[in-house]
Amino acid sequence: MTTYQLEVIENTAKKDKPAQDQIPFGQTFTDHMYIMEYETEKGWHEPKIVPYGPISLDPAAMIFHYGQTVFEGMKAYRTEDGRVLLFRPEKNFERLNLSSERLSIPPIDEELALEHLKQLIKLEKDWVPKTPGTSLYIRPYIISTDANLAVGPSSTYKYMVILSPVGSYFPGGLQPxxxxxxxxxxxxxxxxxxxxxxxxxxxxxxxxxxxxxxxxxxxxxxxxxxxxxxxxxxxxxxxxxxxxxxxxxxxxxxxxxxxxxxxxxxxxxxxxxxxxxxxxxxxxxxxxxxxxxxxxxxxxxxxxxxxxxxxxxxxxxxxxxxxxxxxxxxxxxxxxxxxxxxxxxxxxxxxxxxxxx
Amino acid sequence: MTTYQLEVIENTAKKDKPAQDQIPFGQTFTDHMYIMEYETEKGWHEPKIVPYGPISLDPAAMIFHYGQTVFEGMKAYRTEDGRVLLFRPEKNFERLNLSSERLSIPPIDEELALEHLKQLIKLEKDWVPKTPGTSLYIRPYIISTDANLAVGPSSTYKYMVILSPVGSYFPGGLQPxxxxxxxxxxxxxxxxxxxxxxxxxxxxxxxxxxxxxxxxxxxxxxxxxxxxxxxxxxxxxxxxxxxxxxxxxxxxxxxxxxxxxxxxxxxxxxxxxxxxxxxxxxxxxxxxxxxxxxxxxxxxxxxxxxxxxxxxxxxxxxxxxxxxxxxxxxxxxxxxxxxxxxxxxxxxxxxxxxxxx
CATH class of the missing domain: 3.20.10.10 (D-amino Acid Aminotransferase, subunit A, domain 2)
Incomplete structure (x- = not known):
């Protein structure tokens, strides 16, 4: 399907990467992000990798008012020999769709989402930190975007993925x-x-x-x-x-x-x-x-x-x-x-x- | 306080107003909106009335991930002799702060919020519809805006007010x-x-x-x-x-x-x-x-x-x-x-x- 062709717009102004030993959780983001749009007639369409940057929404966008939104959390890990691994990512996309069902959000294609996630991380491979305990945190999420204050499911959504290098959860070692x-x-x-x-x-x-x-x-x-x-x-x-x-x-x-x-x-x-x-x-x-x-x-x-x-x-x-x-x-x-x-x-x-x- | 001086930036490209008898709920918005920002050090500051338009947020803004947000709903009504009335608006601001307390959002100054709401509606007075059963719906809301994926209260917020002329809830009359x-x-x-x-x-x-x-x-x-x-x-x-x-x-x-x-x-x-x-x-x-x-x-x-x-x-x-x-x-x-x-x-x-x- 042509609508499922992934478009990649490369960021030409790449950021400096943070020092790996003391990265605070979830405050530094990579050079690119992933966006796919949903409309009732078109379904999920126009997947894109674009430079990381602000998104623009109508102040009446449903996400701000009625909380119709779901997310996931997963990580990419660096091996000692420099490879990058995901951990059971298919389970995250399965759960994302379970969450979406509860929130009346249309499901995404789990295989396509994983394929596109791989392409995003491939592009951002240098952002996966190497120090023990560190990883690249992956945040897929869906927000409802209709500019409409009537309580009820949105007819438009954005599915996005942002990436954040994170330090060790236990910088001083595992701690009760x-x-x-x-x-x-x-x-x-x-x-x-x-x-x-x-x-x-x-x-x-x-x-x-x-x-x-x-x-x-x-x-x-x-x-x-x-x-x-x-x-x-x-x-x-x-x-x-x-x-x-x-x-x-x-x-x-x-x-x-x-x-x-x-x-x-x-x-x-x-x-x-x-x-x-x-x-x-x-x-x-x-x-x-x-x-x-x-x-x-x-x-x-x-x-x-x-x-x-x-x-x-x-x-x-x-x-x-x-x-x-x-x-x-x-x-x-x-x-x-x-x-x-x-x-x-x-x-x-x-x-x-x-x-x- | 200088930070509480209301700045008004008038919209020079005013919209056409919709026909009053068949306005769908919450899909049409007026020419202006109200925004006030919060930062831990400054508190609530820089209240502004600006042209209604999209807002720009970091994709990691907390509102998209952890739902720290509250809102209110109220209406402005047109009297037969052309005046515009609010109905117990102080109760809405009181409840907004109660909601905020539950969601760990800093309280707003209720009197100031009402005063600024009045100024916003004064500016948008022509948007309050006249047909029986119609009104101008008022949506005050607060969203958390830190670009931070760590679960916890945001240190920055936006308090906004948007206005939407609405038709009669029961166009065919009251209906069980x-x-x-x-x-x-x-x-x-x-x-x-x-x-x-x-x-x-x-x-x-x-x-x-x-x-x-x-x-x-x-x-x-x-x-x-x-x-x-x-x-x-x-x-x-x-x-x-x-x-x-x-x-x-x-x-x-x-x-x-x-x-x-x-x-x-x-x-x-x-x-x-x-x-x-x-x-x-x-x-x-x-x-x-x-x-x-x-x-x-x-x-x-x-x-x-x-x-x-x-x-x-x-x-x-x-x-x-x-x-x-x-x-x-x-x-x-x-x-x-x-x-x-x-x-x-x-x-x-x-x-x-x-x-x-």
Whole structure:
């Protein structure tokens, strides 16, 4: 189809690349970005790679008023021998379309999106940093653009991809964090948008996160919106526990994000012969297990950190100190294996990486 | 303060105004718009009235990714003798700041915002339509503008106001609507953002609304997110019932929007000596009352429609036909009184209107 021909407009004024050891997350962007437009009659059309720069929207554009938008987060990694790898990118595009369905946004062609992403990263290959722990963060997103204040789905959209070189999530090495168990604010509820990666799910957590930070916590652990009892996510990561030898994680219930790192950890553990139980985990039962000395490890999982060990949970004035604030053996092994696969240091036996050629 | 001096840049290329009898909602905008910027160091500053036109944002602007944004909706009305009235605008700015607090957005100066709104509308006075039922819709909103993909509050914002002449909500006269009682999808939950006017609350309803429309319903009635039993809102309006002579409406519980029309109806009824009970209303109890022949009227309330009579509720295969699909006496009286006050036809004994001079 002619409308699917990718047009590339090269940036002739290339930026200087930042020093690789101290790049703040998500504030530096590469020389190019990707845009594809949607109109009801034409479908998705006119994919383009253009110089990175401001976009112009009508002040009545629906994205500003009714939040019809979805996004993804993924990374490109540099191997020691200079190759560039993506990690399960097809899962991100699959989830983007799942999110879009929930938000009444028309699906994109997942294969085409991946093909065009590869071409974008190929063009920006020099932006993929080399220092250990660094990567090129990839942000695909869709915004609704009709200039119309009537509440309802837009008839026009922009699908865009921007790229940002990012430093190590743990510049001083993997570090367990202190987390507040949130019992006032709610992230998501059954029948809501919790399973979708959509903008409103994130800013709705700011107030709880600010309160938690004031009390010395790094982030919050969200409980379910109905009973305020069952564990859902930590910050914007999924969460796992090792309790009395068993690996458990909250089951996907419609209000929890279907994390790709979460999925990969389950598959990886299974490949090692270690089962993972996906189930409802009540905070009071976790506390009981903690008091019985059975909570051995806790860690968040997500694209940004991969594995973020939890050293302490604060719940209604009770402290649960996990593994003496130290990184658990399993947490470390999972972190090393997954980051190893992502950067080509560990053999990719599960066929997860996609090389940019 | 010099930073609070309003700068006005007049539009020299004024648009033609649309025919007043058939203006679609929210698609036509006036010649000017209002913008004020926020930076952490400067606070809100540089308020400006400028020609209506596109705004330019970095593709990493936080509004596109994490949905930190709030808005308001209000109207300017034309009286028969040519004056222009606002309806309780101070309540909208008060609510805007309440919404902003929930979304971790810095508050605006409510008095200044009203003063500048008046100046904007004065400049656009000719855009306030004259035909009965028409008005000038006012959309104040705040968007987060940091170019930063790190999840967290923005340090820069834009507060904007755009204006749109709108036709009558009921071009054929007040008309009862058919509503689906939603028992799968959830709009909001305790601890969430339901009480805030923020973008994500609106697009999250599209899927339920589309399903309801396929089955011949105009919109959905939302139930609470916890038990899926207690009535919350209809579409993006509050809801009232007259049951066995008693006027009832769901109590403000944190997940229901604090509607200004809702508040006005309660105050108006009280001024007539009619009490309104704000309480939890269970859908099954409503159905029982319906079967006993006690549900006399039902109506949604909001800025767009003022009063939207509900003629039928569809709940789990059961139909509740209310007042024989006809407009209730109370619904009509409230509609006539409030629209009468708004347009200067009925004496404003409660001191609700603000004239633009």
């Amino acid at each position: 964090v202190v987390i507040h168990v949130e019992d006032k604010f709610t992230r998501a509820v059954k029948g809501g948008t919790g399973m979708a990666k959509t903008a409103g799910n994130y800013s709705s957590g700011y107030q709880a996160q600010a309160n938690a930070k004031k009390e010395g916590n790094a982030d919050v652990l969200w409980l379910d919106g109905v009973e305020k009892r069952y564990i859902e996510e930590v910050g914007s990561m999924n969460i796992f526990f090792k309790i009395d030898g068993e690996i458990v994680t909250p089951e996907l219930n419609g209000s929890i994000l279907k994390g790709i790192t979460r999925m990969s950890i389950i598959e990886l553990l299974n490949s090692w012969g270690i089962p993972v139980t996906e189930k409802r985990i009540a905070i009071d039962e976790l506390y009981e297990a903690y008091q019985a000395g059975k909570v051995e490890e806790a860690f968040g999982t997500g694209t940004a950190a991969v594995i973020s060990p939890v050293g302490e949970l604060n719940w209604q004035g009770q402290k649960m100190i996990i593994n003496n604030h130290e990184i658990g053996e399993l947490s470390q092994k999972l972190y090393d294996t997954i980051t190893g696969i992502q950067t080509g240091k560990v053999e990719d036996t599960l066929d997860w990486t996609v090389e940019i050629n | 609507v058919v509503i689906h009682v939603e028992d799968k999808f959830t709009r909001a939950v305790k601890g969430g953002t339901g009480m805030a006017k923020t973008a994500g609350n609106y697009s999250s309803g599209y899927q339920a609304q589309a399903n309801a429309k396929k089955e011949g319903n105009a919109d959905v009635l939302w139930l609470d997110g916890v038990e899926k039993r207690y009535i919350e809102e209809v579409g993006s309006m509050n809801i009232f019932f007259k049951i066995d002579g008693e006027i009832v409406t769901p109590e403000l519980n944190g997940s229901i929007l604090k509607g200004i029309t809702r508040m006005s109806i309660i105050e108006l009824l009280n001024s007539w000596g009619i009490p309104v009970t704000e309480k939890r209303i269970a859908i099954d109890e409503l159905y029982e009352a319906y079967q006993a022949g006690k549900v006399e009227e039902a109506f949604g309330t909001g800025t767009a429609a003022v009063i939207s009579p509900v003629g039928e509720l569809n709940w789990q295969g059961q139909k509740m036909i209310i007042n024989n699909h006809e407009i209730g006496e109370l619904s009509q009286k409230l509609y006539d009184t409030i629209t009468g006050i708004q347009t200067g036809k009925v004496e404003d004994t409660l001191d609700w209107t603000v004239e633009i001079n």
